[in-house]
Amino acid sequence: MKKLFSITLLFSLVFMTTQAQFHLFLEEQQTDYDGAKLSGWAFPVSIGSDQVLDDFKDFVKQHSDAKARKDGSNTMVAEKASIPALTTKRGDMIAHDYTSGSHETVILVFRMGYDICLDSQDWNPEMQNFRTWAKSFMAYHYQQSYTRRIEAVEKELKAAQKENKQNDNKISSLDKKEANLNKRMRKESDQGKIDERKADISTAVADRDRLIANQPGLDNRISTLRERIIKLTEESNEYQAAIAKL
Known part of the structure; x- marks a missing residue:
């Protein structure tokens, strides 16, 4: 079932590349997913790429025991994924691709219950682990896009x-x-x-x-x-x- 997403900016780190003149960022954001407000990490999709969710599917396969599936046209979910690099708990790794202003963005959420997810307020150590994981996926996506x-x-x-x-x-x-x-x-x-x-x-x-x-x-x-x-x-x-x- 297609889920409704709305995005709220919480935290931002912005980097401007000198050659491509394109804002790079890795931000913590909140999103409404399936009726619950959840936090996650967001970054801009590589320019000209329409395969970020395919990259997510491959990355999840390489770094967890779960398999990601489509959930609507712009969302992919890996249910009950075990990712020890984040936390000892299992959860749904969610990726949602959306347009924000002049660029396309993908947000990653790790949900452990209906309205329970990794965030900086209640799960700060795990959320920082998640940031590292999201950053690795970001690097992977850009590498795959350019390849x-x-x-x-x-x-x-x-x-x-x-x-x-x-x-x-x-x-x-x-x-x-x-x-x-x-x-x-x-x-x-x-x-x-x-x-x-x-x-x-x-x-x-x-x-x-x-x-x-x-x-x-x-x-x-x-x-x-x-x-x-x-x-x-x-x-x-x-x-x-x-x-x-x-």
């Missing part, structure tokens, strides 16, 4: 490099074809055959020239994709460094 983006660009780069190699091979083949046709034409005495060879040479040269004309654009595309990979890698490293400081 997906880099892999997508690498796929484009591989296709462009393949096309570039094919063009080089075609140009080389057409050069050889032109040379062979010229050689054969010089041996011809029949004017009809000579004219035929000239037409074939003209076609081969035109095809080769079109490929050569396209080469600068393809080279620029390859260069741009390589630069994009470098930039994304640098951004990923910058985010990881920024998250570590939160």
